[in-house]
Amino acid sequence: MANSNTFALASMTAKLRQHSDLAAADINALLNLPHRLANIDQGAYLVRDGDKVDSCIVLLAGYVYRSKVAGSGAKQILSVHMRGDLVDLQNSVLGQADHSVQALTHASVAYIPHQEILKVCESFPGAARALWRDTLVDGSIFREWILNVGQRSALQRISHLICELTLRQQAAGICHGPAYELPLTQQQIGEATGLTPVHVNRIIQRMRADGLITITRQSVTVVDWHRLRTSGDFSRAYLHLHTPLAA
Amino acid sequence: MANSNTFALASMTAKLRQHSDLAAADINALLNLPHRLANIDQGAYLVRDGDKVDSCIVLLAGYVYRSKVAGSGAKQILSVHMRGDLVDLQNSVLGQADHSVQALTHASVAYIPHQEILKVCESFPGAARALWRDTLVDGSIFREWILNVGQRSALQRISHLICELTLRQQAAGICHGPAYELPLTQQQIGEATGLTPVHVNRIIQRMRADGLITITRQSVTVVDWHRLRTSGDFSRAYLHLHTPLAA
DNA sequence: CGTAACTTTGATTAGTATCAAAAATGGTGG
DNA sequence: CCACCATTTTTGATACTAATCAAAGTTACG
Numbered sequence: 001m002a003n004s005n006t007f008a009l010a011s012m013t014a015k016l017r018q019h020s021d022l023a024a025a026d027i028n029a030l031l032n033l034p035h036r037l038a039n040i041d042q043g044a045y046l047v048r049d050g051d052k053v054d055s056c057i058v059l060l061a062g063y064v065y066r067s068k069v070a071g072s073g074a075k076q077i078l079s080v081h082m083r084g085d086l087v088d089l090q091n092s093v094l095g096q097a098d099h100s101v102q103a104l105t106h107a108s109v110a111y112i113p114h115q116e117i118l119k120v121c122e123s124f125p126g127a128a129r130a131l132w133r134d135t136l137v138d139g140s141i142f143r144e145w146i147l148n149v150g151q152r153s154a155l156q157r158i159s160h161l162i163c164e165l166t167l168r169q170q171a172a173g174i175c176h177g178p179a180y181e182l183p184l185t186q187q188q189i190g191e192a193t194g195l196t197p198v199h200v201n202r203i204i205q206r207m208r209a210d211g212l213i214t215i216t217r218q219s220v221t222v223v224d225w226h227r228l229r230t231s232g233d234f235s236r237a238y239l240h241l242h243t244p245l246a247a
Numbered sequence: 248m249a250n251s252n253t254f255a256l257a258s259m260t261a262k263l264r265q266h267s268d269l270a271a272a273d274i275n276a277l278l279n280l281p282h283r284l285a286n287i288d289q290g291a292y293l294v295r296d297g298d299k300v301d302s303c304i305v306l307l308a309g310y311v312y313r314s315k316v317a318g319s320g321a322k323q324i325l326s327v328h329m330r331g332d333l334v335d336l337q338n339s340v341l342g343q344a345d346h347s348v349q350a351l352t353h354a355s356v357a358y359i360p361h362q363e364i365l366k367v368c369e370s371f372p373g374a375a376r377a378l379w380r381d382t383l384v385d386g387s388i389f390r391e392w393i394l395n396v397g398q399r400s401a402l403q404r405i406s407h408l409i410c411e412l413t414l415r416q417q418a419a420g421i422c423h424g425p426a427y428e429l430p431l432t433q434q435q436i437g438e439a440t441g442l443t444p445v446h447v448n449r450i451i452q453r454m455r456a457d458g459l460i461t462i463t464r465q466s467v468t469v470v471d472w473h474r475l476r477t478s479g480d481f482s483r484a485y486l487h488l489h490t491p492l493a494a
Numbered sequence: 495c496g497t498a499a500c501t502t503t504g505a506t507t508a509g510t511a512t513c514a515a516a517a518a519t520g521g522t523g524g
Numbered sequence: 525c526c527a528c529c530a531t532t533t534t535t536g537a538t539a540c541t542a543a544t545c546a547a548a549g550t551t552a553c554g
Contacts, residue, residue: 068393070394072398076397094380094383098387098485118376129365136336136382142393143389144345149441150396152319196544197501199542201503202503217499432532443511446509448532464532
């Protein structure tokens with residue numbers, strides 16, 4: 001549990017600063033949170049639904065996703081996470097996981113004991129506030145996803161998903177241009193949008209033909225951001241980003 | 248902003264104790280939060296998507312719901328709230344509302360300034376922890392709703408919604424038996440589950456015929472809880488209730 | 495180079511939406 | 525108390541989106 005690297009958590013503080021103002025002391029306290037580093041294989045579970053959890057996960061590299069499984073066996077992806085994201089405050093504070101966390105790619109993470117986070121929160125209200133805001137933004141994204149799967153057409157759902165991921169990658173400084181790594185299979189895009197993989201495939205072909213995006217197993221290029229945004233009924237307010245971006 | 252009634256917020260602390268342990272001092276601090284009481288007409292907006300918000304709402308009587316509207320005009324209900332619920336920590340902490348809050352029935356609410364909540368959180372870590380847990384449980388319910396609209400059939404979605412509301416009403420002590428007030432039109436049930444009102448009507452008729460529930464404009468009776476639970480693929484873990492209940 | 499995973503295509507079906515209108519319900523004013 | 529109006533529920537007919545089933549290509553990887 002030694003702090004092998006003081007800067008390991010830098011991407012987390014950068015992320016928090018997307019939506020919260022942090023004083024130097026707050027940042028320092030967060031950067032010095034004790035943590036344990038780990039490498040995770042692609043596809044491996046970091047948390048399983050129902051697990052007792054007492055530490056939360058900061059994603060340092062790679063991609064992970066959260067999901068729940070219905071009684072029928074159908075899997076629903078709830079969120080996709082990238083470098084800097086605090087993935088599991090929920091499960092760790094509530095003690096019992098109500099969903100699973102799984103590695104989308106090979107990933108590198110830091111485990112921070114829940115107790116240590118509470119300690120920092122008591123001494124650094126600014127940090128506490130930022131963490132709270134982070135969970136609230138998380139909630140805002142969930143609400144938008146309910147709207148997405150509940151009310152939008154297949155084309156809108158997929159476009160919306162890609163818009164969100166594009167913007168979040170840009171805000172996280174992972175990419176700047178219109179092309180970026182997106183390691184989602186069409187099956188997984190379907191699990192995130194409530195569609196079957198066959199149907200996702202057909203919609204994606206239409207999106208390519210319409211000149212909205214180019215997409216492969218590993219990456220996306222947004223060909224026409226403005227039309228993609230329209231096609232996905234996308235509006236960035238729900239991401240609560242301070243950062244002014246192209247969109 | 249005087250404390251006209253020290254016990255106005257009692258239903259809120261009762262709700263928090265469903266999922267968090269609170270010391271007497273914490274409870275006291277929460278009960279004494281300054282607030283302003285108001286009566287809200289049925290259908291009126293308490294918050295509109297995009298509003299600047301600086302106080303949060305505690306629901307003292309009646310029902311309210313949160314919703315978002317897609318570009319097409321389709322409305323998605325995100326959650327339904329009952330007596331004791333802290334409805335709007337999200338919007339007030341983030342400052343800008345990312346969804347609307349609307350009265351389902353005539354309702355009575357208390358507005359608590361966000362600043363006052365932060366003050367209590369600084370002095371009473373137990374209270375802070377309970378409020379944080381409350382927003383986390385809120386998030387857990389959103390995740391379940393994503394699964395519900397994303398992966399379940401129409402029958403499962405409606406059954407699941409009714410199971411959730413039944414259990415939450417029982418936990419809040421609003422009802423004890425299988426019958427309770429449920430002031431949702433079929434239109435609104437559709438907006439909560441991502442279905443059209445016509446289809447909701449047909450499914451509800453099937454549910455009645457199958458002996459799962461009886462339901463009118465104003466109330467529901469759960470005729471066969473066990474089969475309703477099965478039919479809705481319902482499992483209560485995501486509500487994170489301490490209270491042991493019939494279910 | 496062989497194999498598993500993923501994408502693509504085709505044919506068919508199922509579930510839900512849409513459109514339209516009739517019945518029932520509930521509240522309101524005369 | 526009744527007639528009227530708006531809202532909600534119910535019914536019917538039809539269209540369409542997306543699911544399902546099956547299999548052939550394609551890609552990536554050991």
